[in-house]
Amino acid sequence: MTSPELDPYDHGFQWDPYPYYRRLREQDPVYFNRQRGFWLLTKWADVHQAFRDFKTFASAGAVALEADAVDKFPYPMFISTDPPDHSRVRRLFAPLFTPEKMKALEDYTRKRTLEFLQPHLSSGRLDFVGDLAARIPMDVLAVLLRIPAHEQDSVRGFADDLIAREDKQNDVSPRNVAGYMGLAQYFERHVALHLSTPNDGSLLGALIQAETEAVMSHAEVIGALILFAIAGNETTTKTMGNLALRLWQHPRAARVVGRRPLPDPASRGGVAAL
Amino acid sequence: MKVIFISSEGVRQAVEVQPGGTLMEAALLNMVPGVEGMCGGVCSCATCHCYVQAPWGSTIDAPRAGELEMLDAVTHRRADSRLGCQVTLTEQLDGIEVLLPPSQG
Ligand code: HEM
Ligand code: FES
Numbered sequence A: 001m002t003s004p005e006l007d008p009y010d011h012g013f014q015w016d017p018y019p020y021y022r023r024l025r026e027q028d029p030v031y032f033n034r035q036r037g038f039w040l041l042t043k044w045a046d047v048h049q050a051f052r053d054f055k056t057f058a059s060a061g062a063v064a065l066e067a068d069a070v071d072k073f074p075y076p077m078f079i080s081t082d083p084p085d086h087s088r089v090r091r092l093f094a095p096l097f098t099p100e101k102m103k104a105l106e107d108y109t110r111k112r113t114l115e116f117l118q119p120h121l122s123s124g125r126l127d128f129v130g131d132l133a134a135r136i137p138m139d140v141l142a143v144l145l146r147i148p149a150h151e152q153d154s155v156r157g158f159a160d161d162l163i164a165r166e167d168k169q170n171d172v173s174p175r176n177v178a179g180y181m182g183l184a185q186y187f188e189r190h191v192a193l194h195l196s197t198p199n200d201g202s203l204l205g206a207l208i209q210a211e212t213e214a215v216m217s218h219a220e221v222i223g224a225l226i227l228f229a230i231a232g233n234e235t236t237t238k239t240m241g242n243l244a245l246r247l248w249q250h251p252r253a254a255r256v257v258g259r260r261p262l263p264d265p266a267s268r269g270g271v272a273a274l
Numbered sequence B: 001m002k003v004i005f006i007s008s009e010g011v012r013q014a015v016e017v018q019p020g021g022t023l024m025e026a027a028l029l030n031m032v033p034g035v036e037g038m039c040g041g042v043c044s045c046a047t048c049h050c051y052v053q054a055p056w057g058s059t060i061d062a063p064r065a066g067e068l069e070m071l072d073a074v075t076h077r078r079a080d081s082r083l084g085c086q087v088t089l090t091e092q093l094d095g096i097e098v099l100l101p102p103s104q105g
Helices: A010-016 A018-025 A045-051 A085-097 A101-122 A128-133 A135-145 A149-163 A174-194 A203-212 A220-249 A252-259 A266-273 B023-029 B066-070
Strands: A028-035 A038-041 B002-006 B012-016 B049-053 B082-083 B098-101
Touching: A028 A045, A038 A220, A045 A174, A085 A203, A101 A128, A101 A135, A128 A220, A135 A149, A135 A203, A149 A174, A174 A203, A174 A220, A174 B082, A203 A220, A220 A252, A220 B098, A266 B098, B002 B023, B012 B023, B066 B082
Parallel strands: B002 B098
Antiparallel strands: A028 A038, B002 B012, B049 B082, B049 B098
């Protein structure tokens, strides 16, 4: 059967991938892209089965579309590992991401969101992504990784450079490499700086303790920090940006959200301003 | 060490694991049907729900507040309900028998 053409590097595809997915689901649910050499599963049951069967569907060397992308970089990231290596690392983090721990971060996130909105209330104008959606995730991540306020913009800049993709760009670019090196050098310095401070219960503290106790190698620790800097920023900023776009496109939904009671009365002013 | 999972229909599956992991991991590493572990073990999805019966129940640490709160939301709650990701496997638990609920969620 001939499959519909799909170029994952095409911004046109990325802007609205759903018609492609729908067509594949109907015509070729286990799709192989010959040109790029990757498989795409589009049915829930197949995806679920692939997640469970980690021996057949391994993560090592396989989390990027480009088969050799991971080998190009010197610091291994646990996202592209399989058990037992993956379990060893995840076990270290599990106690730091429980609902109780997240509640404290949630309160912090609400407080910081208001502080980011405050300066814009008087003018009534806000660049939703630049002033808020790009800054909140980095600010929260900074708590986990103990990144001082004045260094956040540069860490976020490196992370943006690392994942930026021009239309149809199908390999790592010099900008991507520069972002990677920027993050690597930053976290090398950051770990060195905190190496002798006691574990304060933060994610950085857990990583450094893991290195000291030889549960993780130094390269794995730096790789994990780079991974968090990308994974924590990019995803959440885009989710918030998309949320704002959708609310703007659907004013009725926006009014419903605006009417919802908020746990903190002070945040109502912020939402109303948005 | 050995962990024995028993489905709600009574099908037994014994798996061999290293101590130090959790009950949820023991199930997932061996693709035991009926355990999902969606959140990866951070006590926030309750899809690793299981029953740890006597005498094993008394040999493991009691659930903490966060686990009990999550257990309040599961469908097939029992007095011996646990979240598998919150039970760490030690050598003393070699041979532990774990019953699985009819469904997760
Ligand atoms: C809307 C927000 C987010 C989305 C959509 C998202 C999506 C994803 C996806 C699809 C994966 C791959 C899962 C897999 O390979 O099975 C992943 C992994 C990961 N994400 Fe996120 N993520 C989000 C937020 C975050 C945040 C805020 C952080 C950090 C604070 C983070 C850290 C990670 C890490 C460390 C991994 C690797 C996990 C592992 O291999 O065990 N993500 N994320
Ligand atoms: S795996 Fe999610 S609560 Fe246990």
